[in-house]
Amino acid sequence: MTISGxxxxxxxxxxxxHIIPGRYFHLRSDLEKLSEHxxxxxxxxFHEKAKGGVILVGGSNFGIGSSREHAPIxxxxxxxxxxxxxxxxxxxxxxxINIGLPVxxxxxSKILEGDEITIDLEKGVLRExxxxxxxxxxxxxxxxxxxxxxxxxxNYIKKHGDISFEV
Amino acid sequence: MAKTMVQKIFERKTESDVSPxxxxxxxxxxxxxxxxxxxLSFRQFEKLEKKSLAxxxxxxxxxxxxxxxxxxxxxNDHIYLRTMASKLGCKLYDIGDGVxxxxxxxxxxxxxxxxxxxxxxxxxGGALGAFATGMGSTDIxxxxxLGKNWFRIPESILIKLTGKMPKYITGKDIIISIVKxxxxxxxxxQALEFSGDVENIPIHDRLTISNMAIECGAKVGIFPSDEVxxxxxEKNNRFEDxxxxxxxxxxxxxxxxxxxxEEIEPMVSVPHYVHTARRAKNLKDIKINQVFLGSCTNGxxxxxxxxxxxxxxxxxAKGVRLIVVPASRKVxxxxxxxxxxxxxxxxxxxxxxxxxxPCVGVHEGILGDNEVALATSNRxxxxxxxxxxxxxxxxxxxxxxxxxxxxxxTDPREFDI
Numbered sequence: 001m002t003i004s005g006x007x008x009x010x011x012x013x014x015x016x017x018h019i020i021p022g023r024y025f026h027l028r029s030d031l032e033k034l035s036e037h038x039x040x041x042x043x044x045x046f047h048e049k050a051k052g053g054v055i056l057v058g059g060s061n062f063g064i065g066s067s068r069e070h071a072p073i074x075x076x077x078x079x080x081x082x083x084x085x086x087x088x089x090x091x092x093x094x095x096x097i098n099i100g101l102p103v104x105x106x107x108x109s110k111i112l113e114g115d116e117i118t119i120d121l122e123k124g125v126l127r128e129x130x131x132x133x134x135x136x137x138x139x140x141x142x143x144x145x146x147x148x149x150x151x152x153x154x155n156y157i158k159k160h161g162d163i164s165f166e167v
Numbered sequence: 168m169a170k171t172m173v174q175k176i177f178e179r180k181t182e183s184d185v186s187p188x189x190x191x192x193x194x195x196x197x198x199x200x201x202x203x204x205x206x207l208s209f210r211q212f213e214k215l216e217k218k219s220l221a222x223x224x225x226x227x228x229x230x231x232x233x234x235x236x237x238x239x240x241x242x243n244d245h246i247y248l249r250t251m252a253s254k255l256g257c258k259l260y261d262i263g264d265g266v267x268x269x270x271x272x273x274x275x276x277x278x279x280x281x282x283x284x285x286x287x288x289x290x291x292g293g294a295l296g297a298f299a300t301g302m303g304s305t306d307i308x309x310x311x312x313l314g315k316n317w318f319r320i321p322e323s324i325l326i327k328l329t330g331k332m333p334k335y336i337t338g339k340d341i342i343i344s345i346v347k348x349x350x351x352x353x354x355x356x357q358a359l360e361f362s363g364d365v366e367n368i369p370i371h372d373r374l375t376i377s378n379m380a381i382e383c384g385a386k387v388g389i390f391p392s393d394e395v396x397x398x399x400x401e402k403n404n405r406f407e408d409x410x411x412x413x414x415x416x417x418x419x420x421x422x423x424x425x426x427x428x429e430e431i432e433p434m435v436s437v438p439h440y441v442h443t444a445r446r447a448k449n450l451k452d453i454k455i456n457q458v459f460l461g462s463c464t465n466g467x468x469x470x471x472x473x474x475x476x477x478x479x480x481x482x483x484a485k486g487v488r489l490i491v492v493p494a495s496r497k498v499x500x501x502x503x504x505x506x507x508x509x510x511x512x513x514x515x516x517x518x519x520x521x522x523x524x525p526c527v528g529v530h531e532g533i534l535g536d537n538e539v540a541l542a543t544s545n546r547x548x549x550x551x552x553x554x555x556x557x558x559x560x561x562x563x564x565x566x567x568x569x570x571x572x573x574x575x576x577t578d579p580r581e582f583d584i
Contacts, residue, residue, distance in 0.1 A: 013351055013440060015548040015549070017528075017546070017548040017549060017550050017551050018548070018549060018550070021528070021550045021555065022527045022528030022529055022550065022551060022552070022553055023528055023529075023533075023550070023553050023554070025203060025232070025233065025241070025527065025528070025529045026233075026237075026238045026240040026241050026529075027240065028203060028206065028207065028244070029206050029207075029240065029243070029244055029247075030240070041549060041550055041555040060352060061351050061352040061355070061384070064351055064352070064384075064548075065287065065546065065548060066286075066287050067204060067284075067285055067286050067287040067289075067301040067302060067303050067304075068203065068204060068303070068304075069204070069207060069285075069303030069304040069305055070207065070304075087352060087355065089352065089355065089384065090355055090356050090384060090386060091287055091301055091302060091303060094302065094303065094306065095302075095303035095305070095306070098303060098305040098306060099305065141190075143190065152305070153305055153306070153309055154211055154214050154215060154305060154308070154309075157215055157309065157312075157313070158214075158215065158216065162313065163192060163309065163313065163315070163316070163317055164192070165190055165192065165317070
C-alpha cells in the first residue's frame with residue numbers, strides 16, 4: 001500500500017489536547033462537527049488545509065496525553081492519510097492502528113511543510129517527489145499491519161470472529 | 168529465572184513464561200470507561216455485533232468528566248451510557264459518585280489484576296500492584312466484547328525510592344521529579360516498577376505517583392503489594408482482595424534509577440508540559456488567579472486534609488479562586504465528617520461535586536484569557552483547562568494551599584503545619 005500527499009508539519013509533543021481541545025468535549029458524539037476543530041490551536045485553518053488529503057508530520061512523542069481515540073479519528077476524517085513522526089505516544093499509536101490510520105516512525109527532520117511525499121508501507125520507504133530525500137523505516141509488525149489492512153480492529157474481529165496473532 | 172512484577176502478573180494469567188517484547192492475548196479482570204470515551208466505546212462495541220458483554224460484572228461506566236452535565240449534548244451522552252448499563256447489566260457510577268480511578272481503587276482494583284480503562288490515567292491502579300493501563304475506546308470495546316485483549320509485554324525500569332519522605336514533600340513532588348528526569352517520553356512503552364524503601368510511602372502518595380507514570384510515557388507504574396496495600400484494602404473492607412506482589416531481587420531491568428527522598432523538593436510543572444518542571448521556591452514571582460485542588464491525582468482525603476492544615480484560620484488571597492473537588496463521594500463524606508470541608512470553605516473555597524471538574528476544561532473553572540492556574544491535577548497541556556490563552560502550573564496540595572494564601576506560587580515550607 002502506498003500513500004501520497006502534501007505535508008503539513010507540526011512540532012514535537014503534539015498533545016491530544018492540541019488535536020481536540022477540551023472545550024469541544026460536548027461534540028464527541030458528533031465526530032463530523034468535532035473534526036472541524038481538529039488541531040485548530042496549532043495550525044490555522046487546519047480543517048480547510050487538510051481537505052482532500054494530507055500527510056501530517058510531527059516531531060517526537062506525537063499524540064501525548066489522553067486516551068481519547070477521537071484524536072486520530074478526527075485527523076483521519078479531516079483528510080490526514082498518515083501520520084509520520086520521530087516517535088509516538090503509546091496510546092495514540094495503538095488507537096491510530098485500531099481505526100486504520102497508518103502511523104510511521106522515522107526521523108522527520110528533513111521533511112518540510114509543503115513537501116509532496118510518497119510512503120510505501122510494505123517496503124518501509126518514504127520519498128520526497130523530486131527525490132531530494134528518501135527515508136527508510138522499519139515496516140509495521142505484520143500482525144499490526146493486518147489490522148490496518150482490514151480498516152481497523154472492529155472490521156478485523158468481525159471478519160475473523162476473534163483476535164488472534166496467527167496471520 | 169528471576170521475575171519483574173510485570174512478568175509475575177502476566178505469568179499468573181498465562182501460566183507460562185513471558186518476557187519483554189512478547190505479544191500475548193490475555194483475559195482482563197476489569198474494564199472501564201468514563202463519559203468522555205464511553206459513548207464511542209459502546210458504539211464500537213455495538214459494531215462488533217456481540218450480544219452481551221464478556222464480563223458484565225467486571226465492566227464499569229463512570230459519569231465523571233461532565234458531572235453534573237453542563238450541556239445538553241453531554242446529558243444525551245449520559246442518557247446513552249445509562250441505557251447501555253441497564254441493557255447490558257454492567258456497573259454504573261452516576262454523577263456525584265466520583266472520578267473513575269478513585270472509585271476503581273476504593274472498590275474494584277486488586278493486586279495482580281489486569282485492568283484496562285478508556286482513560287489514560289487508568290495507570291493509577293498500579294499503586295495497588297495491578298497491571299493497570301489506559302487504552303482508547305475501540306480497544307476497550309474489544310476488551311468488553313471478548314473479555315481479553317492483546318498486550319506487548321513492556322520492558323521494566325526499576326525506580327528505587329530510598330530514605331524517608333521529608334515533611335512537606337508528597338507523592339506529587341516525587342513523580343514530578345521523575346517525569347522531569349525522563350522527559351515526556353523517556354519511559355514510553357515501558358513499565359516503571361517502584362522499589363526501595365516503599366514501606367515509607369503511604370498509599371495516597373503511591374496512587375499519585377502511579378497516576379502520573381503516563382506523563383513520562385510509561386504504560387504502567389507498579390508498586391509492590393505489601394503491608395501498606397493490605398492496610399488500605401482492609402480499610403475499604405476488602406480483606407479478601409489482598410495478595411502479595413514483589414519483584415525478585417535479581418530480576419532483569421532495562422534501567423535502574425535511584426531517587427533519594429530526602430533530596431526531593433516541592434516541585435511545580437510549568438506551562439505547557441508536565442516534564443518542564445522547576446522548584447516551587449524559584450517561581451515565587453508567578454501570580455495566580457485560580458487554585459484547583461482535586462482530580463484523580465490529588466483529590467483524596469489526605470490531599471484535602473493537608474491543604475486544610477495549611478489553610479486553617481487563614482483566607483485565600485484576594486482575587487484568587489480556590490476550587491475544591493473531592494475525588495469521590497466517600498472522600499467528600501470523610502472530609503465533611505473530619506471538618507476539612509468547613510476549614511476549606513471558611514478559607515474561601517468553592518466545593519464542587521465529586522468528579523473531574525476543571526482538569527479537562529469541560530466546566531467548573533474555565534480560565535479566562537491570560538489567566539494563571541495552579542492545579543493539583545496531572546496535565547498542564549496547552550488549552551487543557553478550556554482556554555488556549557491561559558497558563559497551567561501543577562503542584563502538590565501543600566504547594567497549592569500555600570500559593571492560594573499568598574496569591575503567588577509559594578514553597579509550602581514557608582508555612583508551619
